[in-house]
Amino acid sequence: MNKSTIWKNYRFPIILLSGITIGAVLGIVLGEKAKVLAPLGDIFLNLMFTIVVPMVFVSIASAVGNMVNMKRLGRIMGSLVTVFVVTGAIAGVLVLVVVNVFPPAAGTSIQFASAEMEEMSSVGDMIVGALTVDDFSGLMSRRNMLPIIVFAILSGFCVSACGGEESPVGKLLNNLNTIIMKIVSIIMMYAPIGLGAYFASLVGEFGPGLIGDYGHAMLVYYPMCLFYFFTAFPAYAYFAGGKEGVSRMFKHILNPAVTAFATQSSIAALPVNAEACDRIGVPKDIRDIVLPMGATMHMDGSVLSAIVKISFLFGIFNQSFTGVGTYAMAMAVAVLSAFVLSGAPGGGLVGEMLIVSLFGFPAEAFPLIATIGFLVDPAATCLNASGDTIASMMVTRMVEGKDWLNRRIKKEEEMTPEAPGLERA
Template sequence: MNGTFLKNYGDIIWLLAGIIAGSVLGLVLGPNISVLKPVGDIFLNLLFTAVIPLVFFAIASAIGNVDRSQRPGRVIAVMMMVFVGTVLVAAFLTIVTIWIFPIHQQVVALPGFAEKVQRVSAGDQLTELLTTSEFFQLLSRKSMLPLIIFAVLVGTAVLQSGDSGEPFRRFLNSGNEVMKRLIILIMKLGPVGLGAYFAYQVGTLGPQLFGIYARSMAVYYGFGLFYFIVLFSVYAFIAGGVNGIKKYWKNNVVPSLTAVGTCSSIATIPANLEAAPRMGVPGYISNIVVPLGATLHKDGSSISSIVKIAVVFTMFGRSLTGVDTVLLALGITVIVSIVEGGVPNGAYIGELLMVSVYGFPPEALPPAMIIGTLVDPLATLLNATGDTVAAMMVTRFMKARPDPHPVPEPVTAAS
């Protein structure tokens, strides 16, 4: 049991250990800890350079390998509307929660950080957000969204090339595997790199930093649990009324425990597939929605994405208000939800995208990474268990009938 726990949570434990050790060093040494800042900078630079080819290969290979012979078009279309809809609901309600319980009321903008934020006109921002004028600019971390769009186009072109594009498809697959292994190797340095950077932040900013993280954790876990209990019940009601709520919660216990125990949406797929028929979801829907949902449907990541944005805005003296700011935040959460499940440590792609879109300097990345580490257990619970209630809604919207002989209820020791 201990071996399984360490296997599932080992990376998180080591990251937290590094952060705690860095905090202690920062408190003890104060400003003198700045000697460790280059260690954190080296880690960030490695991550920045590796994530660019990782994103390209991951997205292009995923699209290029779509099986064109299988066209469950209507299910996928309804599924994507449900996925995007719930992600946007989660993100917007998180923004409202932050407006009600603002993180920035407890802190003062970090010294010197606000001056580093780049501000451009709306038209220029839209152009730079979606495109670059030169190919080599796609290789910059400041062009994450143009890179994603380019990767989608390349993957689509490979898909349409048929047999003539097979060698390039194999190249994309190979590159994807190599870059995934590279990011795993770099993240082994995470406890040291993030620990050094956190030590620098604590040493230079002092206790104020802990107030930022404590309040953001209170917002995330408070709203996250509310979303899990109330919003999932609302989704189940939409899918099947009061009976839908009963079916969902009665059969969601095992998937929930699996998600928390493994800290993995992928590992929760078997439990979700077993629970879905008992929730009234026919097999031909659950067999599409649940596996794809583990990669594409991330309500918990949507919530954490907004909290990360709010924390970084706080540290740079900006406010999470304004139509353009909110729309960009919602757009980022949708992209993160779709992209992050296909790559290791995929949430960092969202953090890099946030830094790029809002024009923040590299100093914005470590706080967002730390938030992602601290919220991971609840984020996984929301990500994984949201797939079955999404499958219930897909069933309702398609007016599909449950399987005539669903999986029987599990036999308990008492029975």
């Protein structure tokens, strides 16, 4: 591709990365003084968090409400669960191999900080809290994403049963969905400034000393994430849409990946993910179901980080991280913390407490992995969020057949016959 084509295809990611890079440099140069820029970043995050709850509810409710054939909904949900579980298992096997070859605790000399473990909730309470709220007002908070999704699916099913997209409520939901996505596009115009300021403040506050004694664990985790991004993701995209699927994935994955890395929030990256899926060619009904559920349940990056944390604690306490039983327990805890607890308020910390409790580590172990959780969160969230886009492609392939992307391309060419060389959305 020539320079003009590259600029046309990757203009926004380039601007976004430039803003973040400039922010990081300002953070290094200004040090703690860079925290004065924090409000500019907070404004962007607040705008994204404000729009995400109505976006999730309206997109899911309208997608389900527009479905006349409930069998399609069943196929989407079944394919979604399959993709989430299989990709999570692949991530788990990869990290088990990596931490045995490169132990993340090697070379560390960590002083324990005292910490008092919070009382663990029962499994029943966790399930109830993750899926429901005790008051309607709780559905208006981004901290209750799974209950919002459950209520949106129920609402959409009832809309479909009472007239679908031709009913007054169905038309309202579809119109609201269009309006909300327009709001998102306006907010994203501010993203390079907002994320640049956010990164400047972050780097200025923590600086190069952010890594400290955890450097070896980071040297294990971050290259592993890059390996997963550039090997597993293209393989998934190839399964979804062949060579064209891989091409479109790399062409449109940068926006959600960069946004998730900078904000450390899969929820904040939801609107950008929706735009990426639309440009790739994922059907709207699949996109509007897979992405919101993926933001709370599809956590390949979190599976990777959970097992790194477990292996790190084994090394710190001079225990051998080997054996089928140990690996099985590590996989189970990683999947539980990534797929279930991530949907509950404070799910990350609860997952870390679960690791400490189930493996019998002392309370002092909690701040150790809580710190690791903070350090690996940008890369983990990047994989979590960008993986949702690829998951939506895989679900489309399973629901609509392996030639879905070819049909999409043919449709695009029929819509723009006079300019076949133009970028296809």
